[in-house]
Amino acid sequence: MPQYLLVHDVLEYPESQDDWIEMWRSLREKACGQAEWLHSFYEPSTRKMYCEWDAPDIESIMACLSEELLAIVPVLSSSEVVLFDAAWLDEGNE
Amino acid sequence: MVFPFPSLAWLDALVEILNSDERYGQVAKNWEGDICVAIDPDGSSKDQVETIAYYLDLWHGSCRDASFFESIPDDGPEATFTFQTTMGNILKIFSGELDPIQAMLTRRLKVVGNMAYLLRNIPTVLDFIRCCRLVPTEPPSPGKAA
Numbered sequence: 001m002p003q004y005l006l007v008h009d010v011l012e013y014p015e016s017q018d019d020w021i022e023m024w025r026s027l028r029e030k031a032c033g034q035a036e037w038l039h040s041f042y043e044p045s046t047r048k049m050y051c052e053w054d055a056p057d058i059e060s061i062m063a064c065l066s067e068e069l070l071a072i073v074p075v076l077s078s079s080e081v082v083l084f085d086a087a088w089l090d091e092g093n094e
Numbered sequence: 095m096v097f098p099f100p101s102l103a104w105l106d107a108l109v110e111i112l113n114s115d116e117r118y119g120q121v122a123k124n125w126e127g128d129i130c131v132a133i134d135p136d137g138s139s140k141d142q143v144e145t146i147a148y149y150l151d152l153w154h155g156s157c158r159d160a161s162f163f164e165s166i167p168d169d170g171p172e173a174t175f176t177f178q179t180t181m182g183n184i185l186k187i188f189s190g191e192l193d194p195i196q197a198m199l200t201r202r203l204k205v206v207g208n209m210a211y212l213l214r215n216i217p218t219v220l221d222f223i224r225c226c227r228l229v230p231t232e233p234p235s236p237g238k239a240a
Contacts, residue, residue, distance in 0.1 A: 013210035020209050021199060044216050 001054045003038075004061055005081045008049040008073040010042070027069065035060040049073060052081075096232045099185075100133065100146050102162045107229045109150070112157040115228070119155035121221040126153055127174035127211070131184070132166065138182035139234030147171060152222070175207035185233055187223060194223050 014020040031037035035055035042049050055061045058078050065075070097104040112118055128151040135142040144164070149171040151159040163171065179187075183202045186192035195216070197203035205212065212219060 013213045016209050017198065017201070017205040020213070021201065024199065042216065044214075047214075 001056065003081050003083060004053045004055055004058060004078055006051045006053065006061065006078045007076045008051065009076055010047045010049055010073055012072045023069070023072075026066075027064065030064040030066070031061075033060070033064075035064050037064070048076070096230045098232045099188075099229075099234065100139075100142075100148075100162070100181075104229060104231065105148055105150075105160050105162045108226060109157045109160050111225045111228050112150075112152070112222075115225055118221050118225050122152065122155040122218040125155065125215055125218045127207075128152060128159075129175045129177065130171045130173040132176060132178045133184050134178065134180045136180035136182045137237040138180065138185060140237035141234060142181055142237075149173060173207075175205065175212065178204040178206070181234065188227055188231060190227065194220065 014023055027037060031053075035053055038052040038054060040049050040051040053061050058080075061078070062075075097107045128149065131148045131150075132145055133142075133147070134145050145166050147163040147166050149159075149161040149163070150157050161171065179197070179202060183192060183197060187194055187197060187203070192202065194203065198205055
């Protein structure tokens with residue numbers, strides 16, 4: 001399955017813990033079909049979110065992102081990427 | 095020297111670290127807001143029967159005031175942010191077994207206060223936890239249920 005990295009601008013933050021959890025939960029529920037949201041990194045200094053996905057194509061990822069969510073965290077860029085796992089280097093030493 | 099947790103001595107040690115740690119002073123230089131950390135009993139401490147609380151007045155990278163409550167009085171403490179958790183979970187956060195962001199996302203660490211401000215200042219929150227982890231801590235003896 002191809003992997004994608006999406007970069008989002010974080011324009012707004014939820015006001016309460018419940019709103020914050022609900023925002024993540026609703027994305028999690030939508031992102032369990034063909035496109036799977038793996039994890040995200042947040043860069044506080046630039047207020048950007050880097051999200052890694054497993055998906056057959058970018059369209060299946062965008063289908064998981066509601067208009068409401070995209071208004072808060074619009075996509076700045078999306079790229080198909082290839083994983084290099086640092087742990088693989090340990091396997092070569094065995 | 096090791097400080098028993100929870101205790102006033104542990105809080106004093108934390109305040110000393112917060113007020114002398116250069117990194118915290120830099121990371122938290124824009125933070126404005128007092129916090130209350132309320133810790134519920136869950137059997138992780140054989141001596142704890144009531145909710146205890148720490149209050150810290152955190153302001154621009156320093157701690158201006160701090161109090162320890164062995165039980166929470168009716169009239170306080172009130173703070174800009176209240177974090178509520180159990181003794182077991184706070185000990186896991188201090189030991190690094192539980193990630194503080196994960197704890198908030200799973201409500202193992204409940205937050206009352208402006209989440210937007212907290213999220214904009216995540217580095218300050220994480221560095222505060224780092225300072226808590228710097229306190230040489232003697233954890234409580236677990237109760238029978240733990």
